[in-house]
Amino acid sequence: xxxxxxxxxxxxxxxxxxxxxxxxxxxxxxxxxxxxxxxxxxxxxxxxxxxxxxxxxxxxxxxxxxxxxxxxxxxxxxxxxxxxxxxxxxxxxxxxxxxxxxxxxxxxxxxxxxxxxxxxxxxxxxxxxxxxxxxxxxxxxxxxxxxxxxxxxxxxxxxxxxxxxxxxxxxxxxxxxxxxxxxxxxxxxxxxxxxxxxxxxxxxxxxxxxxxxxxxxxxxxxxxxxxxxxxxxxxxxxxxxxxxxxxxxxxxxxxxxxxxxxxxxxxxxxxxxxxxxxxxxxxxxxxxxxxxxxxxxxxxxxxxxxxxxxxxxxxxxxxxxxxxxxxxxxxxxxxxxxxxxxxxxxxxxxxxxxxxxxxxxxxxxxxxxxxxxxxxxxxxxxxxxxxxxxxxxxxxxxxxxxxxx
Amino acid sequence: xxxxxxxxxxxxxxxxxxxxxxxxxxxxxxxxxxxxxxxxxxxxxxxxxxxxxxxxxxxxxxxxxxxxxxxxxxxxxxxxxxxxxxxxxxxxxxxxxxxxxxxxxxxxxxxxxxxxxxxxxxxxxxxxxxxxxxxxxxxxxxxxxxxxxxxxxxxxxxxxxxxxxxxxxxxxxxxxxxxxxxxxxxxxxxxxxxxxxxxxxxxxxxxxxxxxxxx
Numbered sequence: 001x002x003x004x005x006x007x008x009x010x011x012x013x014x015x016x017x018x019x020x021x022x023x024x025x026x027x028x029x030x031x032x033x034x035x036x037x038x039x040x041x042x043x044x045x046x047x048x049x050x051x052x053x054x055x056x057x058x059x060x061x062x063x064x065x066x067x068x069x070x071x072x073x074x075x076x077x078x079x080x081x082x083x084x085x086x087x088x089x090x091x092x093x094x095x096x097x098x099x100x101x102x103x104x105x106x107x108x109x110x111x112x113x114x115x116x117x118x119x120x121x122x123x124x125x126x127x128x129x130x131x132x133x134x135x136x137x138x139x140x141x142x143x144x145x146x147x148x149x150x151x152x153x154x155x156x157x158x159x160x161x162x163x164x165x166x167x168x169x170x171x172x173x174x175x176x177x178x179x180x181x182x183x184x185x186x187x188x189x190x191x192x193x194x195x196x197x198x199x200x201x202x203x204x205x206x207x208x209x210x211x212x213x214x215x216x217x218x219x220x221x222x223x224x225x226x227x228x229x230x231x232x233x234x235x236x237x238x239x240x241x242x243x244x245x246x247x248x249x250x251x252x253x254x255x256x257x258x259x260x261x262x263x264x265x266x267x268x269x270x271x272x273x274x275x276x277x278x279x280x281x282x283x284x285x286x287x288x289x290x291x292x293x294x295x296x297x298x299x300x301x302x303x304x305x306x307x308x309x310x311x312x313x314x315x316x317x318x319x320x321x322x323x324x325x326x327x328x329x330x331x332x333x334x335x336x337x338x339x340x341x342x343x344x345x346x347x348x349x350x351x352x353x354x355x356x357x358x359x360x361x362x363x364x365x366x367x368x369x370x371x372x373x374x375x376x377x378x379x380x381x382x383x384x385x386x387x388x389x390x391x392x393x394x395x396x397x398x399x400x401x402x403x404x405x
Numbered sequence: 406x407x408x409x410x411x412x413x414x415x416x417x418x419x420x421x422x423x424x425x426x427x428x429x430x431x432x433x434x435x436x437x438x439x440x441x442x443x444x445x446x447x448x449x450x451x452x453x454x455x456x457x458x459x460x461x462x463x464x465x466x467x468x469x470x471x472x473x474x475x476x477x478x479x480x481x482x483x484x485x486x487x488x489x490x491x492x493x494x495x496x497x498x499x500x501x502x503x504x505x506x507x508x509x510x511x512x513x514x515x516x517x518x519x520x521x522x523x524x525x526x527x528x529x530x531x532x533x534x535x536x537x538x539x540x541x542x543x544x545x546x547x548x549x550x551x552x553x554x555x556x557x558x559x560x561x562x563x564x565x566x567x568x569x570x571x572x573x574x575x576x577x578x579x580x581x582x583x584x585x586x587x588x589x590x591x592x593x594x595x596x597x598x599x600x601x602x603x604x605x606x607x608x609x610x611x612x613x614x615x616x617x618x619x620x
Contacts, residue, residue: 025551032443032445032446033443034443034444038443038444041443041444041445041446042446043445043446043448045448078448078450080446080447080448080449080450081446082446082447088449090448090449090450092450112450114450116449132450133450133451140451141451141452143451248533249514249515249531249533249534250533292515292531293530293531294529294530294531294532295528295530295531296530297531327528327530329528330519330520330521330526330527330528331521331526331528370521372521373521373551373553
């Protein structure tokens with residue numbers, strides 16, 4: 001009750017905090033410092049997210065909660081530093097209940113840090129080293145709470161599959177039969193969120209084309225614990241790339257590809273004799289498109305993924321989504337997203353074929369209101385249904401209040 | 406060339422709707438804040454393609470204007486605030502109520518200019534450099550309007566909407582000269598930032614130049 005009262009008071013305050021030089025603008029200025037005749041500039045910024053979920057068990061996506069009403073606060077701090085015109089550094093740290101929403105205790109993480117060197121003014125080449133989001137696809141630029149029209153990620157970034165990077169299955173039956181939808185962190189999605197793995201990237205623009213390629217220490221499906229260089233070395237790196245084509249500012253098309261070993265070191269004893277982690281790979285092909293015109297933005301991504309599974313063979317899946325956001329007024333926007341993931345067949349091990357996951361579709365509807373340039377409220381409803389197998393359904397209601405500073 | 410005209414127009418922007426009465430001159434100096442905010446740092450975390458470059462600095466400036474009861478503008482005035490090198494140009498633009506301000510995009514990327522200021526709430530959506538007609542907004546309420554870009558978080562610009570046709574932007578040292586003024590008793594104001602406006606009563610005489618400083 002106190003929390004609700006406090007939130008209501010804060011909302012009332014923010015509704016009137018529209019003075020252009022309000023407190024958060026002043027804070028923004030205060031948290032920007034410069035030295036050496038402005039050639040070194042640092043800015044500390046961040047967001048405070050207060051998220052609430054009313055969910056149906058098993059919790060959908062990567063929400064790891066056994067309780068139906070989950071409160072998931074998050075403090076995110078960013079450091080951006082520009083040194084001259086060619087060197088840029090950024091870092092992102094979070095204090096929350098886990099990388100994905102969970103009912104666990106608080107933890108602090110350094111999620112991203114990277115040094116970027118841009119030798120030429122025209123942006124033809126950029127080199128980046130550190131721990132940072134993948135170059136694959138077009139979701140990454142809007143994955144943070146302030147920019148994402150929704151509270152969660154598209155299905156392909158959070159729908160766990162029967163793939164587990166912790167242990168190899170003993171048989172096809174074991175592969176499909178051991179999957180438990182509520183054992184979140186035992187399994188992996190095709191792409192785990194923005195995949196803040198560690199590595200090096202090159203990127204740039206050549207006319208209407210842009211390119212990006214990276215070598216990371218773990219595959220796209222790898223869990224957040226695997227992204228750190230202290231946890232996973234570069235013995236089995238993942239190679240990811242995206243080629244983009246922008247005929248004009250309205251349209252943007254991209255083709256992505258990824259190839260990386262997805263097992264963690266602790267899975268090694270469970271692998272077939274004579275085989276190593278590097279023998280079992282996640283291969284992903286992706287196509288993305290985006291459209292932006294005045295108050296309308298549309299995004300779409302299509303992913304074809306293949307996991308090489310011990311004792312099973314190739315496990316294929318296809319996932320896609322269409323997403324649209326429209327600003328009805330300067331402060332009110334709505335968003336709609338249709339997601340689907342389809343699973344291929346594997347050899348059942350008893351002479352036939354078996355689907356290795358249940359096809360499912362999900363529709364996400366969201367509305368957002370920006371009270372000020374620094375405060376935003378989003379509400380979301382999601383309905384998910386399996387289209388094969390038991391045809392389970394799942395409803396999710398979520399709210400997220402964000403303060404950006 | 407187009408930009409140079411823009412800057413010079415905004416720097417010496419003086420309106421004289423009734424030249425028959427506009428004879429007095431007031432000049433002086435505004436004591437500007439010595440320390441200024443450092444130039445912004447652009448967040449480039451998730452941009453695959455980033456250009457180099459140091460964003461322009463923004464020295465403090467003030468707007469000096471004659472407050473009083475003046476007739477509203479009879480001619481439709483059009484001004485411009487461009488987006489160039491991911492910054493607003495000019496960063497501060499005083500206009501009279503009723504002025505239309507165009508927002509041409511001179512970068513080779515999208516911009517999405519918006520404001521939630523009480524004096525004017527608007528959102529122009531995403532638009533290209535070649536967008537025609539140039540997106541524009543009529544400013545019909547006096548007050549300070551903070552301009553932002555929904556795509557480039559670091560961008561900030563200001564439009565000061567005034568109910569007087571007599572105003573000028575100081576130079577970087579705070580000096581100003583406001584000419585073509587009507588004779589009479591008025592209040593001369595110096596807007597320095599959103600929280601600081603200084604004022605002084607002035608008596609303007611036809612053909613005379615009044616020297617007034619804002620310490």
